[in-house]
Amino acid sequence: MNKQSTNFYTADFQTQAVHLPGFDQAWLVKIRADSASAFSEYGFPSPRAEEWRYTNISALEKKRFSPCTEKSHAKIDSAWLHSAQLSDAWSLVFIDGHFSAELSLLEQLPSSVSIMSMADALSTCPERVLAHFSQAVNFREHGFIAFNDAWFTDGLFMHIPVKLKLEKPVQLLHIMTRADAIATTRNLIILDEMAEAQLIETFIGLDNAYLTATVNELFIESNAKLSWYKVQSESDKAYHFGGSYIKQGADATFTHHNFAFGGLMARSDIHCDLDRGSACELNGLYLGSKRQHIDNHTRINHLKPHASSRELYKGVLDDRARGVFQGRVVVAENAQNTDSQMNNRNLLLSNEAEADTKPQLEIYADDVKCGHGVTVGQLDEQSIFYLQSRCIDEISARNMLTFAFANEMINKIKRKNLHDKVLELLLARFPQEGIEKNWL
Amino acid sequence: MLHIENLHVNVGDKPILKGINLQINPGEIHAIMGPNGSGKSTLAHILSGKSGYSVAAGSISYNHADLAEMTPEIRAREGVFLAFQYPVEIPGVSNIYLLKAALNAIRQHRGLAEVDAMDFLTLVKNKVRILEMDEKFLYRAVNEGFSGGEKKRNEILQMAILEPKLCILDETDSGLDIDALKIVADGVNSLRSPERAFVMITHYQRLLDYIKPDFVHVLAHGRIVKSGGPELALELEEKGYSWVEAA
Numbered sequence: 001m002n003k004q005s006t007n008f009y010t011a012d013f014q015t016q017a018v019h020l021p022g023f024d025q026a027w028l029v030k031i032r033a034d035s036a037s038a039f040s041e042y043g044f045p046s047p048r049a050e051e052w053r054y055t056n057i058s059a060l061e062k063k064r065f066s067p068c069t070e071k072s073h074a075k076i077d078s079a080w081l082h083s084a085q086l087s088d089a090w091s092l093v094f095i096d097g098h099f100s101a102e103l104s105l106l107e108q109l110p111s112s113v114s115i116m117s118m119a120d121a122l123s124t125c126p127e128r129v130l131a132h133f134s135q136a137v138n139f140r141e142h143g144f145i146a147f148n149d150a151w152f153t154d155g156l157f158m159h160i161p162v163k164l165k166l167e168k169p170v171q172l173l174h175i176m177t178r179a180d181a182i183a184t185t186r187n188l189i190i191l192d193e194m195a196e197a198q199l200i201e202t203f204i205g206l207d208n209a210y211l212t213a214t215v216n217e218l219f220i221e222s223n224a225k226l227s228w229y230k231v232q233s234e235s236d237k238a239y240h241f242g243g244s245y246i247k248q249g250a251d252a253t254f255t256h257h258n259f260a261f262g263g264l265m266a267r268s269d270i271h272c273d274l275d276r277g278s279a280c281e282l283n284g285l286y287l288g289s290k291r292q293h294i295d296n297h298t299r300i301n302h303l304k305p306h307a308s309s310r311e312l313y314k315g316v317l318d319d320r321a322r323g324v325f326q327g328r329v330v331v332a333e334n335a336q337n338t339d340s341q342m343n344n345r346n347l348l349l350s351n352e353a354e355a356d357t358k359p360q361l362e363i364y365a366d367d368v369k370c371g372h373g374v375t376v377g378q379l380d381e382q383s384i385f386y387l388q389s390r391c392i393d394e395i396s397a398r399n400m401l402t403f404a405f406a407n408e409m410i411n412k413i414k415r416k417n418l419h420d421k422v423l424e425l426l427l428a429r430f431p432q433e434g435i436e437k438n439w440l
Numbered sequence: 441m442l443h444i445e446n447l448h449v450n451v452g453d454k455p456i457l458k459g460i461n462l463q464i465n466p467g468e469i470h471a472i473m474g475p476n477g478s479g480k481s482t483l484a485h486i487l488s489g490k491s492g493y494s495v496a497a498g499s500i501s502y503n504h505a506d507l508a509e510m511t512p513e514i515r516a517r518e519g520v521f522l523a524f525q526y527p528v529e530i531p532g533v534s535n536i537y538l539l540k541a542a543l544n545a546i547r548q549h550r551g552l553a554e555v556d557a558m559d560f561l562t563l564v565k566n567k568v569r570i571l572e573m574d575e576k577f578l579y580r581a582v583n584e585g586f587s588g589g590e591k592k593r594n595e596i597l598q599m600a601i602l603e604p605k606l607c608i609l610d611e612t613d614s615g616l617d618i619d620a621l622k623i624v625a626d627g628v629n630s631l632r633s634p635e636r637a638f639v640m641i642t643h644y645q646r647l648l649d650y651i652k653p654d655f656v657h658v659l660a661h662g663r664i665v666k667s668g669g670p671e672l673a674l675e676l677e678e679k680g681y682s683w684v685e686a687a
Contacts, residue, residue, distance in 0.1 A: 381491075386528035388512035389488050389521075390538060390598065391545035400541075404532025404581075436541065 001043035002061035009067070010040040013150065019069040020153060022122035027130055035139035035149035044143040052142070054324040054356040055267055055295040060239050065182045065211050067151045072096040074177040076103065084173055084204050084233075088417050090115065091171035097153040097183035114159040115170060118186055121157035129157060132188055136217035137245035137271070144241040144267075148215040152186035155214075160195040160224075169198035169227075169415065176205030176212060176238070187216045191224040193249070198227040200418060203242070203262070205235040212240045222249035222275070227257075229418060233425060234262035236290070243269035248278040250304075257412060258284040258313075260294050261425055267295040276304035284313035285409035287429050288321025288353070295324035300340065302331040302365075308339040315346040316406050316430075317353035325357045327372070333364040342372040347379065347405050396434020403427075403435050441466050441637050442487075442507075442606055447498035449479075449486050455496065456482045458662035464606070467634040471648055471673060472641045474659035475681040480641045481525065483659070484610040487639075488522035489515050502606070516542075517549035519605030523595040523612050530582035535594065538582050539564060539601055546602060567600040571627050589620035596627040607631070608639045613647035625650030645677040660685045 013036045022028040044061060045052040072095045081103065085091055092115070093103035099117035109115055114128075121129050139146035156172055176183050191197055203212060212234060220226050234240045240263040248254055252275070260266055272280045286294040300309045315323040325344040346355035359372040379401050387397035406426055413419040427437060442464040449457040456479045464470055474480050486493050487500065489512035500507040507515060530538070544554050555563075568575055571593050583591050592612055599607055609628070613621055628638070628651050640647060648656075648670065656672040657664045658681070666672065666684045676684065 380528075382528050383530055385490055385512060386524070386530065387538070389490075389516055389524075391513050391516040391542040391549075391602070392538075393513045393545075394511070396541075400533060401530070404530065408532050434541070436537075 001046055002058065003043070005061040006040055006043040008064055009147070010036055016067060016069045016151070020151065021119035022126065022129075025122060025126050025130075028122070028126075028133070031134060031139075032150045035146040038139045039143055039146040039150060042143055042146070044147070049142070051297060051326065054326070054358075055265070055293065057239075057265065060211065060265065063180070063209065063211070063239075065180050067182050067184060068096040068098065068153055068178060071098045072177060076175060076177070080204070081175070084175075084202050084421075086169070086171050086200065086417055086421070088415070089169040089171040089200060091173055092117070092156055093173045093175065094154060094183070094185055095175050096178050096181060097174075097185050099154050110164065110166070112161045112164060113166065114157065116157050118152070118155035118157050118188065128159065129188060132190060132217060132219055134217075136219065136247050137215065137243065144213050145215060145243065148184050148186055148213050151182070152184045152215070155186040155188070157188050159190045160192060160197050162192040163194045165196040166198070169200050171200040171202060174201070174203045174212065174214065176203075176208070176210050176234070179206075179208035179210060182211045182213060185214045187214070189216065189226070190219045191221060191226055193221045194223045195221070196225040198229075198415075200229045200231065201242075202231045203234050203240065205238055207235050207237065209237040209264075210235070210239070212238065212242065214242045216242075216244040218244060218246040218254070220246065220248045220252040220254055223251045224249065225253040227255045229257045229259070229413065230268070231259045231422060231425070232262055232266060232268070234266065236262060236264060236292070238263045240266040241269075242267075244271070246270070246272045246280070248272060248274050248280065250275045251277040253278065254280045256280070256282045257409070258282070258296065259409075259422055259425070260284065260286040260296060261429060263292065263294070265293045267297065269297045271299040271301070272309070273301045273303055274307035274309065277306045279308045281309070282311040282313070283409055283412055285406055286313070286315045286323050287406065287426070288315070288323050289318040289429065290321065291319070292321045293324075294321070295326075297326045299328045299330070302329070302335040302338040302340065304332075305334065305336045305338070307335065309341070311342040312409075313344045314405065314409055315344075315355055316349065316402060317346065317355055318349040320350070320352045322354045322356070325355075326360070327358070328360040328362070329370065329372075331361075331363040331365050331368055331370065335365045336367045338365060338368040338370065340368070340370040344374045346376040347402065348376065349378075349402065392434065395431075399431050399434040402430060441503060443501040445499050445501075447486075447500060448496040449482055450494050450496050451482070451492060456493075456662055457486070459498070460662075460664060462657070462664065464637050464639065466605070466637055468655065469632070469638045469640065469651065469653045471653040471656045472639060472659055473643070473656060473673065473676060475685070476643070478659045479662045480659055481610060484522060484608050484639075484641050487608055488512060488520060513545070516602075516604075517546050521599050521602060521604035521607050523592070523599060523607065523609045525611040525614060527583045527591040527595055529584045529586075531584050533582050534579055535582050536564065536578040539578075539598065542598070542602055564601060567597055570630060571597050571600070572623055573597060588615035589617065592616060592620065592624055593627070596624055600627065600631060605635065606637050606639070608641070610641045611643065612640070613642055613644065621647065622650060645673045648673045658684045
């Protein structure tokens with residue numbers, strides 16, 4: 001731990017705390033104070049911790065970023081905004097970690113649905129926040145959670161009542177404009193029984209160094225369904241931590257699609273707790289080039305019988321990029337008839353790229369079906385020759401195969417508008433020679 | 441069209457082909473038969489440009505150009521088509537995408553404009569019907585999850601659409617049941633023309649019952665040890681390879 005780094009942040013905590021939302025709520029003041037003191041003691045996670053062993057954040061600790069305690073008045077370029085904001089969704093736009101009502105699109109929400117900024121929720125219905133806050137994850141997990149607990153400036157509070165199906169997705173669009181700053185949003189999403197919703201989490205930022213440290217707590221009650229898309233396109237100088245912690249009720253369904261494209265160093269945590277008969281599907285695609293470091297960490301806890309989990313993460317790593325996948329599946333003693341599959345496939349495009357992959361199965365029940373598979377490799381020479389023998393030149397053949405490898409994950413996106421946007425991001429990252437976009 | 445003269449090919453230091461001479465003219469069908477390890481597949485690979493083989497001596501001239509000087513894709517665009525013994529699965533690339541990319545690469549090579557989308561679809565669907573394939577195959581990933589017979593039929597579909605001048609069929613009959621074999625053979629026969637030549641590499645006489653060759657060559661120990669008409673295949677079927685190997 002870098003003591004100078006933690007001291008730099010905690011020194012101003014007391015003066016900053018009164019500007020943070022919910023400062024008049026004793027319970028939250030206590031959580032924030034406890035978290036700040038935990039952060040003061042442990043700092044950001046160290047590579048000595050098993051779950052951080054492949055990701056050394058000492059470079060981040062050398063930075064002195066300032067928390068965005070005040071609302072930003074930055075003017076957002078409208079073309080840039082529209083490139084990321086989905087027209088067929090309700091959207092909440094956050095600038096430097098603060099909700100912007102002007103840029104958000106929230107017309108015609110069903111009246112029984114609560115969708116509001118976390119700051120609003122803490123001033124108008126704090127008891128509803130209290131009921132779930134810190135229940136899916138807390139500051140003891142690691143330093144980024146402690147930091148988020150202590151300093152979060154805003155976020156989303158969303159509650160979907162029983163049986164209600166949201167007809168449009170809800171987008172959380174995080175835009176970072178300030179250099180050397182930290183955006184800290186905290187999002188709380190609750191789906192009551194048999195409710196259905198889709199969320200899209202998008203991260204973009206100006207070409208600066210900054211830190212995003214966002215935490216999502218998700219409660220999916222029994223028979224409810226939630227689909228979540230994360231599209232991380234931070235600036236290539238940025239640090240990103242995004243954690244989603246999900247509690248699934250009986251027979252609840254959760255699907256996550258994680259597109260990790262941006263950031264100098266980006267880490268994603270996804271933890272699912274599965275109750276009886278519930279199902280989770282985790283899909284991921286990470287692209288690394290230059291000196292990017294992209295870390296994906298997932299944990300699936302099969303707590304009760306008859307739950308299923310499916311996981312497929314794919315990485316494409318070029319130049320000197322490094323990709324990390326740590327997937328842990330824990331099957332509790334009484335979680336009989338668990339059905340779990342975990343796969344991680346990595347494609348290395350350069351000799352200097354690196355993939356670290358560590359699937360872990362911990363099984364304490366005896367009647368389960370669990371499997372995992374991992375590959376790290378280069379493009380298949382047989383496939384390249386086959387395409388060449390079908391008139392495709394070698395460079396195009398390589399591009400085509402690389403694109404096909406990644407595109408499998410993008411094809412899982414059901415919504416056309418979002419699919420096309422993510423496809424654009426993918427195509428922008430790779431040489432397009434040999435890829436005919438209009439045939440796809 | 442294809443003139444092979446005293447061709448010696450090595451894999452590493454090991455000589456595989458030891459002086460092949462072969463003349464193939466437009467419109468002809470040549471069968472190359474031989475026991476396992478005789479160098480049949482090496483001949484197919486060296487013609488299509490697969491890496492890992494070196495020409496130690498001799499020459500391959502294709503339409504008066506040196507074939508060995510061309511990359512695999514240039515050979516393909518110039519009309520050399522290899523139907524693979526083991527067609528490769530390409531997950532994530534649809535059949536129709538590859539067909540279109542390949543056809544347009546040929547057209548570009550000839551200085552022609554990209555194929556019109558509607559014309560292309562009509563062409564492809566027509567060929568699919570002739571080969572008794574399901575149209576759904578077009579939208580599936582290339583060869584992924586295809587049965588052995590489906591993969592071979594898919595090779596012939598590609599051949600039908602790309603209209604090559606020299607078609608090399610590497611053990612196309614292997615792994616096919618009799619119904620699939622008939623469909624594949626009908627597909628090949630429908631492509632016979634005075635401008636197009638075929639080289640069929642096969643271990644068994646069976647395929648030649650359905651596709652009648654003009655010439656049969658027997659390859660053994662890296663050399664063509666006997667050449668003749670279609671009756672040679674029947675003789676081989678009857679007497680086995682030891683008969684010619686000893687010769």
